[in-house]
Amino acid sequence: IIVNYNTRQLLMDCLDSVLKTTKGISYEVIVVDNASVDDSLPVLRKRFPEVKIIANKDNSGFAKANNQGIAIAQGKYVLLLNSDTIVLQDCLKKTFEYAERNPKAGVIGCKVLNKDGSLQHSCYHHPNFLSELIFFTKGIIKDIWDPVTHWKYMKGWDHNDTRKVDSLSGCFFWVSRQVFDAIGMLDDKIFMYFEDAEFCRRVYKKSPYEILYYHEAQIIHLGGASSTTNELKVSTLRACFKASVYYMECCYGSWLARGFELLCRGIWQVEKSVFWVLRSKEQCQRKFMALEALLK
Numbered sequence: 688i689i690v691n692y693n694t695r696q697l698l699m700d701c702l703d704s705v706l707k708t709t710k711g712i713s714y715e716v717i718v719v720d721n722a723s724v725d726d727s728l729p730v731l732r733k734r735f736p737e738v739k740i741i742a743n744k745d746n747s748g749f750a751k752a753n754n755q756g757i758a759i760a761q762g763k764y765v766l767l768l769n770s771d772t773i774v775l776q777d778c779l780k781k782t783f784e785y786a787e788r789n790p791k792a793g794v795i796g797c798k799v800l801n802k803d804g805s806l807q808h809s810c811y812h813h814p815n816f817l818s819e820l821i822f823f824t825k826g827i828i829k830d831i832w833d834p835v836t837h838w839k840y841m842k843g844w845d846h847n848d849t850r851k852v853d854s855l856s857g858c859f860f861w862v863s864r865q866v867f868d869a870i871g872m873l874d875d876k877i878f879m880y881f882e883d884a885e886f887c888r889r890v891y892k893k894s895p896y897e898i899l900y901y902h903e904a905q906i907i908h909l910g911g912a913s914s915t916t917n918e919l920k921v922s923t924l925r926a927c928f929k930a931s932v933y934y935m936e937c938c939y940g941s942w943l944a945r946g947f948e949l950l951c952r953g954i955w956q957v958e959k960s961v962f963w964v965l966r967s968k969e970q971c972q973r974k975f976m977a978l979e980a981l982l983k
Contacts, residue, residue, distance in 0.1 A: 688717045688756030690749055694770045695727040697909065697947045702735050705772040712783050715739060717760060718915040727794045747856075748878035757872055765867070767860040773907040775869045781904040782861050785849075793866040793896025794887060797904035798846060800966035807908055808840040809856035810900045813891075816939070816947055819931050824954040826974055827961060853891065857883035869894045874937070882931035888938055928981070955982055958960050 691698045698718070705716065720728055728742055741755050753767050764786055767777065777847040778797060786792050797810040812818075819840040825831070837843065839854070860883060870889045873882045887898050928951070936944035955978050962975035 688719065688751070688753055688761060688769050689768050690719045690721060690752040690756075690764060691723055691727055691731075691770050692746060693723045693725045693727065695723070695725045695730055697869070698727060698770045699730065699734060699859045701770050701772055701774070702731075702738065704772075704942075705768075705779070706735075708774050709779045710777075712780050714779065715761060715901070717741065717756040719743065719756045721748075721752055723731060748875065750873040750877050750879070750882040751875035753882075754872045754875055757867060763864055765862050765864065767857060767862070769858040771909040772858055773909075775905045776909065778904040780904055782901060785901050786863065789897075789899070789975065791895070791897050792899050793890050793894060794855060794898045795860060795861040796852075796898075796900050796901075797859050797861075797906055798902045799856060799858060799906055799908045802861040802909060802937065804908060806846055807910070808842060809858065809908075810841050810846070810852040811856075811884065812839050812841065813853045813888055813938075814881070814931070814934060816838070816935065819935070820947065820950060820954075823928055823931070826956070826958045826978065828957075831895055840851040846900070847902055849901050849903070851897055853898065854884045854887040855898060856908075858910075859906050863896065866890060866896055870923065874875050877930045877933060878926055879930065880927040881934040885934050885937060919954040921977050924977075925981055944950065952982065 689698065689701060695851075702716065716737070717739045718731060720731075721743050722745045728740065731738060731740065739759070741752075741759070743752065743755075747755075756767075764783065768774075773817050781861070782795055782797060786795060796809055799807040801807045801929045813960055818835050821833060822839075825833075870886075872895050874885050877885065890898055891897055932944050935947050959975060959978040959982065962971045962978065965971035966975050
């Protein structure tokens with residue numbers, strides 16, 4: 688299942704990679720389009736007539752669109768795959784065979800690479816109050832190393848072996864049908880971001896299945912394809928923050944979620960004041976404007 692929102696060429700490249708590298712297994716491809724205006728659908732229908740299409744009239748969000756695909760999918764396994772990914776040789780077949788050998792595997796992620804071939808961290812410990820507070824409020828000391836972020840993204844591990852993990856990136860999210868039967872689908876109250884972390888936490892808490900990183904299957908993930916302008920980046924960060932507050936409420940309770948939200952906003956106000964003083968510098972001016980937009 689691939690959710691598309693105005694990523695026509697990336698979607699074509701992704702589908703090309705799936706079809707060229709996947710042999711020896713039976714599969715279907717479902718594209719859920721969230722009201723793209725870049726001619727994605729006519730090009731898709733022409734180039735890949737075998738693909739099943741769900742065409743939404745508006746942007747329903749990432750989780751809800753994936754759930755639409757899951758609802759009509761017929762496979763024993765469901766792969767949620769980002770449109771801005773390139774599947775490398777035998778990735779899907781290798782993952783299928785690994786899943787068949789490991790019946791307790793509920794969610795499987797693969798090795799994710801950047802465009803230049805370097806490792807992209809796609810495994811995480813469960814998000815918590817401290818890890819997300821640091822993530823959202825490092826505007827002033829963004830490039831300073833901190834042990835919490837290092838721990839969250841499992842950066843002390845080279846990712847060259849297969850192991851159980853807490854959570855996986857939704858860019859490649861292989862799920863056994865039995866998991867959906869056991870705990871339900873993605874939480875579509877989340878428009879985008881944290882839906883993968885919330886789902887993994889439910890798997891961990893409410894099912895007997897395991898969440899596994901499988902290093903022998905690989906993809907390239909380009910990342911951020913639907914949000915490239917400064918305006919969209921602020922909108923994206925706002926959506927991510929909203930999802931994080933919802934995640935905190937679901938997993939830790941409303942009091943902690945409210946405290947997290949208020950503390951983040953308080954720190955943003957302080958950062959905004961600092962960047963206002965330094966606004967003569969172009970970079971600080973941009974950060975001031977972004978924080979101003981976030982605090983609206």
